[in-house]
Amino acid sequence: MDTHALRLYGVRGLTAISIAAGLAALMLLAASVENSALFSRWQPWILLLTILGVIALMALLARKLWQLYRDFRDHAPGSRLTVRTVLMFGGLVVAPLIIVYLFSLDFINRGIDSWFRVEIKQGLNDALVLSRSALDLRLREQSRRTEMLARSLRELHGPELLQRLDEERRSIEAREIIVYDATGRAAALSSDTPMAQQPAPLPPDVSLQVAAGRSYVSLNPLPNGQYTIETAAPIADAVSAHATRRYVLIDYEVPKELSALAEAVQHTSSQYGDLSAVREPLKISFRLTLTLVVLLTLLAAIYGAVFSAQRLTKPVQDLIAGTRAVGKGDFGTRLPLPSRDEMGFLVHSFNDMTKRLRRASEEAKRSRQAVERERERLSIILSRLSTGVIVTDRELHLHSANQSAATILGGDFGAATSGANLAQFAAGNQRFSKFLEELRGRLQSGWDEWREQLSLPGEAGERVLLWACTPLPDERERGGVVIVFDDITALLAAQRDAAWGEVARRLAHEIKNPLTPIQLSAERLRRKLLGGMNAEDAQLLERATHTIVQQVDAMKQMVNAFSEYARAPDMRLAAFSLNQLVTEVAELYRLQDPAAEIRLDLDLSLPEIHADRGRIRQLLANLITNGIEALAGVAGGCVELSTRQQRAEGTLAAVICVSDNGPGFRKEMLGRLFDPYVTGKPRGTGLGLAIVKRIVEEHGGRIEAENRPEGGAKILVVLPVSDQDRSLLAGGERRVELRRERA
Amino acid sequence: MRRISIVLGLLLWLAVPPVRAAAGPLDGDFQIRSAFVVIDRGVLQLNVHVQYPINERIRSALQDGVTLAFDLELNITRHRRLWWNANVLEMTVRHELTYHAVTDRYVLRNDQGAEQESFPTLEEALDRIGRVEDLPILVESQLRGEGPWQVAVRAGVRRGRLSDTMRALMFWSDDWHRNSDWYTWTLTL
Numbered sequence A: 001m002d003t004h005a006l007r008l009y010g011v012r013g014l015t016a017i018s019i020a021a022g023l024a025a026l027m028l029l030a031a032s033v034e035n036s037a038l039f040s041r042w043q044p045w046i047l048l049l050t051i052l053g054v055i056a057l058m059a060l061l062a063r064k065l066w067q068l069y070r071d072f073r074d075h076a077p078g079s080r081l082t083v084r085t086v087l088m089f090g091g092l093v094v095a096p097l098i099i100v101y102l103f104s105l106d107f108i109n110r111g112i113d114s115w116f117r118v119e120i121k122q123g124l125n126d127a128l129v130l131s132r133s134a135l136d137l138r139l140r141e142q143s144r145r146t147e148m149l150a151r152s153l154r155e156l157h158g159p160e161l162l163q164r165l166d167e168e169r170r171s172i173e174a175r176e177i178i179v180y181d182a183t184g185r186a187a188a189l190s191s192d193t194p195m196a197q198q199p200a201p202l203p204p205d206v207s208l209q210v211a212a213g214r215s216y217v218s219l220n221p222l223p224n225g226q227y228t229i230e231t232a233a234p235i236a237d238a239v240s241a242h243a244t245r246r247y248v249l250i251d252y253e254v255p256k257e258l259s260a261l262a263e264a265v266q267h268t269s270s271q272y273g274d275l276s277a278v279r280e281p282l283k284i285s286f287r288l289t290l291t292l293v294v295l296l297t298l299l300a301a302i303y304g305a306v307f308s309a310q311r312l313t314k315p316v317q318d319l320i321a322g323t324r325a326v327g328k329g330d331f332g333t334r335l336p337l338p339s340r341d342e343m344g345f346l347v348h349s350f351n352d353m354t355k356r357l358r359r360a361s362e363e364a365k366r367s368r369q370a371v372e373r374e375r376e377r378l379s380i381i382l383s384r385l386s387t388g389v390i391v392t393d394r395e396l397h398l399h400s401a402n403q404s405a406a407t408i409l410g411g412d413f414g415a416a417t418s419g420a421n422l423a424q425f426a427a428g429n430q431r432f433s434k435f436l437e438e439l440r441g442r443l444q445s446g447w448d449e450w451r452e453q454l455s456l457p458g459e460a461g462e463r464v465l466l467w468a469c470t471p472l473p474d475e476r477e478r479g480g481v482v483i484v485f486d487d488i489t490a491l492l493a494a495q496r497d498a499a500w501g502e503v504a505r506r507l508a509h510e511i512k513n514p515l516t517p518i519q520l521s522a523e524r525l526r527r528k529l530l531g532g533m534n535a536e537d538a539q540l541l542e543r544a545t546h547t548i549v550q551q552v553d554a555m556k557q558m559v560n561a562f563s564e565y566a567r568a569p570d571m572r573l574a575a576f577s578l579n580q581l582v583t584e585v586a587e588l589y590r591l592q593d594p595a596a597e598i599r600l601d602l603d604l605s606l607p608e609i610h611a612d613r614g615r616i617r618q619l620l621a622n623l624i625t626n627g628i629e630a631l632a633g634v635a636g637g638c639v640e641l642s643t644r645q646q647r648a649e650g651t652l653a654a655v656i657c658v659s660d661n662g663p664g665f666r667k668e669m670l671g672r673l674f675d676p677y678v679t680g681k682p683r684g685t686g687l688g689l690a691i692v693k694r695i696v697e698e699h700g701g702r703i704e705a706e707n708r709p710e711g712g713a714k715i716l717v718v719l720p721v722s723d724q725d726r727s728l729l730a731g732g733e734r735r736v737e738l739r740r741e742r743a
Numbered sequence B: 001m002r003r004i005s006i007v008l009g010l011l012l013w014l015a016v017p018p019v020r021a022a023a024g025p026l027d028g029d030f031q032i033r034s035a036f037v038v039i040d041r042g043v044l045q046l047n048v049h050v051q052y053p054i055n056e057r058i059r060s061a062l063q064d065g066v067t068l069a070f071d072l073e074l075n076i077t078r079h080r081r082l083w084w085n086a087n088v089l090e091m092t093v094r095h096e097l098t099y100h101a102v103t104d105r106y107v108l109r110n111d112q113g114a115e116q117e118s119f120p121t122l123e124e125a126l127d128r129i130g131r132v133e134d135l136p137i138l139v140e141s142q143l144r145g146e147g148p149w150q151v152a153v154r155a156g157v158r159r160g161r162l163s164d165t166m167r168a169l170m171f172w173s174d175d176w177h178r179n180s181d182w183y184t185w186t187l188t189l
Helices: A003-032 A036-073 A079-115 A118-152 A158-172 A204-211 A256-277 A279-327 A342-384 A403-409 A430-444 A489-530 A535-566 A578-592 A613-630 A667-672 A688-698 A723-742 B002-014 B017-021 B056-063 B122-129 B164-172
Strands: A174-180 A186-191 A216-221 A227-235 A246-253 A388-392 A398-401 A450-456 A463-471 A481-487 A573-576 A598-601 A609-612 A639-648 A651-660 A702-707 A713-720 B031-040 B043-051 B068-078 B086-100 B105-110 B116-119 B131-139 B149-159 B177-179 B183-187
Touching (some): A003 A036, A036 A079, A036 A279, A079 A279, A118 A216, A118 A227, A118 A256, A158 A174, A204 A216, A204 A227, A204 A246, A216 B105, A227 A256, A256 A279, A256 B086, A388 A403, A403 A430, A403 A481, A430 A450, A430 A481, A463 A489, A489 A535, A489 A688, A573 A578, A578 A598, A578 A613, A578 A639, A578 A651, A609 A613, A609 A713, A613 A688, A613 A713, A651 A723, B031 B131, B031 B149, B043 B149, B056 B068, B068 B131, B086 B122, B086 B131, B105 B122, B122 B131
Antiparallel strands (some): A174 A186, A174 A246, A216 A227, A388 A398, A388 A481, A450 A463, A463 A481, A573 A609, A639 A651, A651 A713, A702 A713, B068 B086, B068 B149, B149 B177
16 A cells, blocks of 8 residues: 555544544533433543544644645645635634634623622622521520420429420420430420321430530421421429439421521522532633634634635646646646636636647647658768768858768768868868868858869879859858769769760771771782882882781771770670689780789689679780780889779679789879870870770779879779679769760 | 643643542542441341541532532442343432521432431531441342342532533533542342
């Protein structure tokens, strides 16, 4: 069971105890108020139950007040409103309650005091004294009469005595006359009730009095409200004072009127005394009862005030909590409807508002997701674009860039964060530095929109970029620009290739046709004229026609070479071992020219490649020829062929590297090495490397040429191993194809 | 808060009557000195000697008109095994003592007011109240079942002649109420 449930049960238990104790005390009080014996027995229980109820109520109230204080201290939502409401309710209840309490206290004091006025007590005392006086007079009178009778009874005994007693009793209207002897026993009796019981012995107090020779008189109340006067006196007999002393006791009846009056006074006085004695206790009881009732009412009122205030402010607290939740972005908050009043309307409006907000939030979320998806899509497109894209500001702080930008510029943005300066990526990179220099110059001169070509130097030759800059629509104030650039070096080369191909085709077509008639005509001239000419002329003709035929052959060879360059025969792709082919070609050259030193460094793990074996053979032959020719006159010249495999971006490629330790490429030729008719050799056609490049491109590969740092030239050919690799590589190189088609 | 504490303290004080009784107007020697039951010709007769307290506050209160009620409670129960004791007899003998101001005597009445005695002194009156002699309480045949029986006697003094409503109102502050301890003994036939 968790703490919350325990607290809940605790509160319910206390409430139940409070109510049960109060009801039980009330029931016991009601049952016992008519029965004093029951009341005496149950009084402790009544008190205990009352105290228990009060304590339970106080505990409940203390808990409520502590909750209130804690919420107020912790600035809980709605706590201040609750406290204000409690104070207001409490003030409204407590103030009149205290006024009524004080007024009631004063009323009780005055009221009870007024019941016991001094005048009443004095009047009662006076009446009592008057009654006593009246009765004292009669007492004295009866006492004197008794003494006189005692004297008259001297020497009377027996029947005389009885007769005298009867006469005297009737004469003085006494109830009873008894004569006792010295031992206290009745010696003679005269009574108005002849069947009366045997007279009782002389009471001790009477006996003591009269034995001492004094008269005795006493006023006695009867149960019926009557009074009797009992008098006694010694009878002084003449014979012997000690031996024959007797006593007469007379019981007089007080007149009824006097008895009634005296009894009324006595009764009233007694009642007044009874009530008067309870005056102070009664006041205390009333005060305590009133205090207890007020206390209970006060506690219940404060508890009710706290309870009502909390109930009243609960919807407000819910609203505050709900508003905070909405402020934190939780639009799913729904508040319970407290009632159908204004507060209910407010809560309903809040719920409606959160419902709308939630709908709007979901809409915004969907939009954001769509934007995010678009951004991702754009990011993917950008990353897949072969065009470099850089977004920067005028201070060249990088906002974003794609991978192609880094590839084209030869840099690496890596995990560059937005805001990094582009200069830090260009350190040690000649191409990138030149790019930034151009960019900075344009932006600083206020130029933010252009489209032109840009030549950048590089280790592997000059690169030509087509770059364009345009300001971002919303970033013009902040100077944001987007730079889009493309490496069109290959495109230009392709254009040149295409142009040269066309030239070669036309040249071959136009030149090849007249060459055969020229050669036939020259041979015919020699055949016709040689026999009829002198030796000197014949020798001249022989030399001239020989030269014509020889040059025509040379021209035919040149035309055939052009035709070969311009012609693009169908590829016959097949799987073969590149290492084996390299070895075969190298051995062929070793056999042709034993002086040539050709070294092989082959990767034995290289898989078979899918390519046109004949064209690859031509490629290898051209490259080896190039290398051997470059080594002419170089002591210790060596051509080195190496193969290896290269994995990149999910593709597998075979790399052929042909290097030599000759003089290397001339620097001004590096950018145009693969163009037709570009050659550094005196007798070269300039088509060897152009054909190699064409073969590489036909296979979807790439070729790079550079000078080795230690001297000599190096040509790197990258060929896809399979058709799949070719198609993947072709994605990256597609623009070359497209450009070629355009060209 | 202070006021609440005072009221609570007062309530607790009121809830402990024995403490208050020690300093009340009925302070003094109040006990049952002897009690026994005799059987005379098949009738059980009760004899009790009670010592009631006597002091000037009692005398003064009586002379101011207060009526005191003297209760003698008698319980006879029969022991039962594994069950509550059976109640054989439960009776109360009540007397009221008042001071008769007109005659300057202390008047003692029984419960019904039919019998009345008056005494010149308070001591005589209390002595008379405290001596119960040969009070028939039960005939032998009414003692059903097997003995022994438990007899318990207790005397009590309280303010008399108050209506029950008034007495209920005064239960907070009425200190004119005191009982003696139960005097018990076992009755065998």
